Amino acid sequence: MTQRGFTVPFIEHLGIEFVEYGAGQSHLRMLPRPEHMNAYGMAHGGVVMTLLDVTMAFAALEPQTPEVGAITVEMKTAFLRPATGALTGRGQVLHRTRTLVFLEASVFNEQGQVCAKASGTFVLKQRPSAAT
Numbered sequence: 001m002t003q004r005g006f007t008v009p010f011i012e013h014l015g016i017e018f019v020e021y022g023a024g025q026s027h028l029r030m031l032p033r034p035e036h037m038n039a040y041g042m043a044h045g046g047v048v049m050t051l052l053d054v055t056m057a058f059a060a061l062e063p064q065t066p067e068v069g070a071i072t073v074e075m076k077t078a079f080l081r082p083a084t085g086a087l088t089g090r091g092q093v094l095h096r097t098r099t100l101v102f103l104e105a106s107v108f109n110e111q112g113q114v115c116a117k118a119s120g121t122f123v124l125k126q127r128p129s130a131a132t
Contacts, residue, residue, distance in 0.1 A: 055089030
C-alpha cells in the first residue's frame with residue numbers, strides 16, 4: 001500500500017499482499033499464520049472478513065487516484081467452508097455513484113474453492129494529507 005502513499009498496520013500484520021487492482025477489480029492474497037487461526041485450525045472468521053473487506057475496498061479504488069480512499073459503510077458476509085491454506089481474495093464493483101461503491105468479493109482456498117463471500121457498500125473520500 002505504500003504505492004498509494006499510506007500504510008495500514010493491521011493489513012501489514014495479517015500479511016495481505018496486493019496482486020493487482022484497478023478498473024473495478026482486485027486480487028489479493030494472504031497466507032494465514034498460526035496467530036490468525038481459530039480453535040479448529042482454520043483462519044479465524046475475523047481474518048477472513050478483513051480479507052474480504054480489504055479486497056472490496058481495493059476493487060473500489062483506482063491506482064491513478066491515490067488520494068482517494070474507500071471506507072466501509074456496510075458489509076454482509078457468508079462463510080461457506082473452512083478457510084485453510086493460502087487464501088486469495090477477488091473483488092469487483094457492481095455499481096458506482098459519485099461517492100458510493102457497491103461491491104462483492106470472494107475468498108478462495110488453495111484448491112480454488114470459495115470459502116466466503118461478501119457484499120458491501122463503501123464511501124469514497126479524499127484521504128487526509130496527514131494520513132500515513
